[in-house]
Amino acid sequence: MSVATIGPESVPRAPGAVPLLGHAWKLWRDPLGFLKALRESGDIVRISLGTMPVYVVTSSELVHEVTVRQARSFEKGRLFDRLRPLAGNGLATAGGEEHRRHRRLIQPLFHPQRIQLYASVMSDNAQALADSWTPGQEVEMEQAMAGYAVETLAKSLFSTDIGLPAVEAVRENLPVVLKNMLIRAASPKFLDRLPVRANRDFDAAAARLRRVIDEVVATTRRSGATGHNDLLSVLLAARDAETGEALTDTEVRDELSTILFAGAETTASTLAWTFHELARHPEVERQLVDEIHEVVGDRPVAVEDVPRLVAVRRVLDEVIRLHGVTMLMRRATAPVELGGHRFPEGTEVAFSLYAMHRDPALYPDPDRFDPDRWLPERREAIARQSYIPFGAGNRKCIGDAFVWTEATIALATILAKWRLRPVPGHTPREVASAVAHPDRVPMIVEPRTR
Numbered sequence: 001m002s003v004a005t006i007g008p009e010s011v012p013r014a015p016g017a018v019p020l021l022g023h024a025w026k027l028w029r030d031p032l033g034f035l036k037a038l039r040e041s042g043d044i045v046r047i048s049l050g051t052m053p054v055y056v057v058t059s060s061e062l063v064h065e066v067t068v069r070q071a072r073s074f075e076k077g078r079l080f081d082r083l084r085p086l087a088g089n090g091l092a093t094a095g096g097e098e099h100r101r102h103r104r105l106i107q108p109l110f111h112p113q114r115i116q117l118y119a120s121v122m123s124d125n126a127q128a129l130a131d132s133w134t135p136g137q138e139v140e141m142e143q144a145m146a147g148y149a150v151e152t153l154a155k156s157l158f159s160t161d162i163g164l165p166a167v168e169a170v171r172e173n174l175p176v177v178l179k180n181m182l183i184r185a186a187s188p189k190f191l192d193r194l195p196v197r198a199n200r201d202f203d204a205a206a207a208r209l210r211r212v213i214d215e216v217v218a219t220t221r222r223s224g225a226t227g228h229n230d231l232l233s234v235l236l237a238a239r240d241a242e243t244g245e246a247l248t249d250t251e252v253r254d255e256l257s258t259i260l261f262a263g264a265e266t267t268a269s270t271l272a273w274t275f276h277e278l279a280r281h282p283e284v285e286r287q288l289v290d291e292i293h294e295v296v297g298d299r300p301v302a303v304e305d306v307p308r309l310v311a312v313r314r315v316l317d318e319v320i321r322l323h324g325v326t327m328l329m330r331r332a333t334a335p336v337e338l339g340g341h342r343f344p345e346g347t348e349v350a351f352s353l354y355a356m357h358r359d360p361a362l363y364p365d366p367d368r369f370d371p372d373r374w375l376p377e378r379r380e381a382i383a384r385q386s387y388i389p390f391g392a393g394n395r396k397c398i399g400d401a402f403v404w405t406e407a408t409i410a411l412a413t414i415l416a417k418w419r420l421r422p423v424p425g426h427t428p429r430e431v432a433s434a435v436a437h438p439d440r441v442p443m444i445v446e447p448r449t450r
């Protein structure tokens with residue numbers, strides 16, 4: 001018998017399953033601890049969500065197999081099925097040919113020339129936020145960064161006043177959806193129908209978001225106000241290069257919701273953690289402030305500055321490594337072979353970038369914040385497939401260049417003006433959602449004096 005004929009039954013099971021819920025309770029109670037511990041059971045580990053088996057791949061090699069080498073044999077799977085009430089059949093959830101068609105249509109929205117246009121929104125928003133603070137003020141950084149991320153995305157999506165209700169709805173409802181998302185994804189399906197609070201809140205917030213965005217899309221289409229440079233106008237005007245087809249209003253709504261869902265919390269969390277880490281590492285903060293002073297000086301931060309702020313980039317790389325995307329899933333659309341085991345079509349596979357980026361076999365002292373890991377000479381030692389904060393292969397994040405620009409501009413703008421100190425007595429705790437975001441990051445702003 002060749003190794004590849006070993007079936008899924010021989011994959012080791014993770015400890016701790018209970019009747020009915022399987023490992024779902026572990027994922028509710030301590031998702032990050034649970035996901036990290038799975039590597040101790042092997043490169044591929046079987047868990048149960050309710051009665052459904054899910055195979056978690058824990059090594060970077062097998063994650064590469066799933067996301068890149070055998071990507072054609074996978075679609076998005078159960079986690080993303082659970083997101084449909086929010087993201088419909090948008091880019092993150094669609095599969096196969098539909099995904100390819102949407103990706104072709106949406107890719108141009110994230111072209112570097114477009115990001116240059118969004119950069120002025122990013123810079124104005126960051127400046128407005130920095131100007132709104134007063135010396136000695138206590139700021140909840142997690143909330144402030146969520147406001148910045150939502151507003152920047154919303155203004156890039158909808159540049160006219162027609163979009164204002166959508167911006168409001170996003171600010172109000174998105175946090176509710178994100179808070180309940182992982183619980184819902186990890187839960188056995190029968191729990192969806194239970195009138196528990198997490199379900200009610202998720203459904204109501206997702207429905208409100210959909211309704212408001214629907215109205216904005218319809219009003220914009222009716223008013224013919226599609227000549228703007230925002231994402232909504234581009235989506236409404238987009239035509240498939242091969243078929244000449246436009247997107248329907250529902251497809252446009254799904255793409256807008258997807259981008260908002262995928263781009264808001266991830267960015268806010270990265271920025272909030274960055275301010276927290278910098279306050280704990282004054283020598284790193286000093287280096288950044290010097291670099292910002294040298295590259296940008298006293299003018300507003302511009303898109304051209306972004307690639308020159310290399311120390312900022314190292315800090316962001318390290319923050320995203322430490323607090324990245326919690327759990328992703330795929331479903332096999334054909335028989336696949338992973339780690340010497342053969343799995344039938346329909347098998348659900350999961351992986352955690354968060355856990356992978358904290359694997360001591362890949363990163364010495366993995367829990368330590370050490371931006372110098374990303375110095376050119378040390379970066380070379382980290383295999384490319386071991387650091388994939390934006391995923392890899394055909395489903396790789398479409399917003400990576402957007403977020404680098406957005407986060408760099410926010411950091412450079414705020415750090416030039418303010419020094420942020422943690423409020424004594426609170427240490428931020430990681431909370432698992434799409435990413436491992438901080439519960440609260442209260443900080444005091446002090447004017448920066450050089």
Ligand code: HEM
Nearest residue numbers: 091092262263266267325328389390391395397398399403
């Ligand atoms: C620090 C910030 C971000 C992180 C860590 C991040 C991470 C990721 C990852 C890991 C994936 C792949 C998911 C998978 O393989 O299943 C992804 C997909 C995606 N991201 Fe991001 N993302 C970030 C910001 C953004 C932003 C700002 C946007 C939009 C403006 C965005 C839009 C998307 C979309 C639409 C997809 C689906 C792509 C596809 O399936 O073709 N993301 N993101």
